[in-house]
Amino acid sequence: MEYKGYIQRAIIQLIFTHMKTKSPLGYTHNNIINASVSFFNVSQFDKEFTTDFTRFINDKEGYKFIKILDNFGILGYILPEVAVLKKVVQNKKYGKTALEHTLLVLKYLEPKGNDILTWATLLHDIGKYNTKTIDKKGRTHFFFHEQESVKLAKNILKRFQFDDKFINLTCNIIKNHMLPLNFQRKGEWSKKALLKFIDVCGMEYGLIIDLAVADKKSSSLNKEYLKPLYRLKEEVNNLNKGKVI
Numbered sequence: 212m213e214y215k216g217y218i219q220r221a222i223i224q225l226i227f228t229h230m231k232t233k234s235p236l237g238y239t240h241n242n243i244i245n246a247s248v249s250f251f252n253v254s255q256f257d258k259e260f261t262t263d264f265t266r267f268i269n270d271k272e273g274y275k276f277i278k279i280l281d282n283f284g285i286l287g288y289i290l291p292e293v294a295v296l297k298k299v300v301q302n303k304k305y306g307k308t309a310l311e312h313t314l315l316v317l318k319y320l321e322p323k324g325n326d327i328l329t330w331a332t333l334l335h336d337i338g339k340y341n342t343k344t345i346d347k348k349g350r351t352h353f354f355f356h357e358q359e360s361v362k363l364a365k366n367i368l369k370r371f372q373f374d375d376k377f378i379n380l381t382c383n384i385i386k387n388h389m390l391p392l393n394f395q396r397k398g399e400w401s402k403k404a405l406l407k408f409i410d411v412c413g414m415e416y417g418l419i420i421d422l423a424v425a426d427k428k429s430s431s432l433n434k435e436y437l438k439p440l441y442r443l444k445e446e447v448n449n450l451n452k453g454k455v456i
Contacts, residue, residue, distance in 0.1 A: 213257075215250050215253060216256070216257040216259060216260055218247055218250045219250055219251055219253075219256070219260050220259060220260050220263050222243075222244055222247050222250070222251075222285070223260075223263060223264060223267060223280075223285075224263065225240065225243075225244065226244070226276065226279050226280065226283070226285075227267045227270075227276055229279075230272060230275055230276055230279055231270075231272070244283050244285070245283070245284075248283070248284055248285055248288060249288075251285055251288035251289050252288050254370070255369075255370050255371075255372065256289075256370060256371050256372065257372070258372050260371075261371040261372055261373070264289070264371070265326050265329070265330070268317070268329055268330075268333060269323060269324050269325075269326065269329050270323075271323055273317055273323075273329070274314040274315070274317040274318040277293070277314060277317070277333070278314055281294055281297070281310070290333075290367065292334075292337045292340075292363050292367060293310065293313065293333065293334070293337060294310070295340050296308060296309035296310035296312075296313060296336065296337065296339065296340060297309075297310040297311075298340070299339050299340050299343055300351070301339075301351060302351065309336050309339045309340070312336065312429055313332075313333065313335070313336055315428075315429035316332055316335070316422070316425045316426050316428075316429045317329070317332050317333060317425075318429075319424075319425040319428035319429060320332050320421070320422070320425040321421065321424075321425070322421070325418070326377075327377065327380050327381050327384065327415075327418065328384065328418045328421060328422065330364075330368070330381050331364075331381045331382075331384035331385050331388070331418070331422060332422055332425065334360060334363070334364040334367060334381070334385060335357070335360060335384070335385050335388050335422060335426075336353075336356065336360060337359075337360045337363050337364065337367075338353070338355075338356040338357060338358065338359025338360035338361075338362070338363060339353045339356045339359075339360075341356075341359050342354060342355060342356040342359050357385060357386055357387075357388060357389055358386070360385050360386075361382045361385050361386050364378075364381065364382055364385055365378055365382060368381060368382075380415060383412070383413060383415050383419075384415050384418055384419050384422060387411060387412050387415075387419050388419055388422050388423060388426070389423075390408060390411070390412065390419065390423075391419060391420050391423035391424075391440055391443055392423055392426070392427070394408075394439060394440070394443045395423070395427065395439045395440050395443075399439075400443075400446075402450070405443075405446055405447055405450055406450060408443075408447060409447055409450065409451055416447055416451075417444060417447075417448075420440060420443060420444045420447075423440055424437060424440050424441070427440060
């Protein structure tokens, strides 16, 4: 396992460096990466790999790193639950896959560098593969996908050897990431509803709203479209005595 971990870390470091320096991968580099794909077929990653991988996805271009891993076929070994999202077309009109959507959300996510928020963002829609349905009018639905995402995310985060606290906080964000979007659609909530939102989400409410903002930005960068979500964060902060996550 130790030598596998060394090779795994060396390969993702090579890919990350290639991405950041924009230097082309030579023939030898490509052969090395392709020959090393099988080394990622493990039941658990060591903590050093998890540290490096988390640092890379936290980067401002972390979404590109994930895309390159997918292009080499490595993502299917490291995070098959994420890689399979490229088979899930979310919208027939635009043809965007759930993987493309996830990478856009990761791109627009702010703030950068929060391990819990980044992992929650990467995994927030992984339940869509198992929950996709199409109604009689040809409309696509992913009912309760957030619950399925939580179930899958718990196993993934254990595979990366995160502790229970990290797993619980990350899964709380995933579980509740759709709640702010209800506010965005309605444009307002009562004080009672806002207090319930805080109670349900806990102290991660700010991170949950941050994920929802990035989620909406993946569809539109229109500031008017995003205003309700910014207002939601301001209102819950005020109700929570000005505490900001």
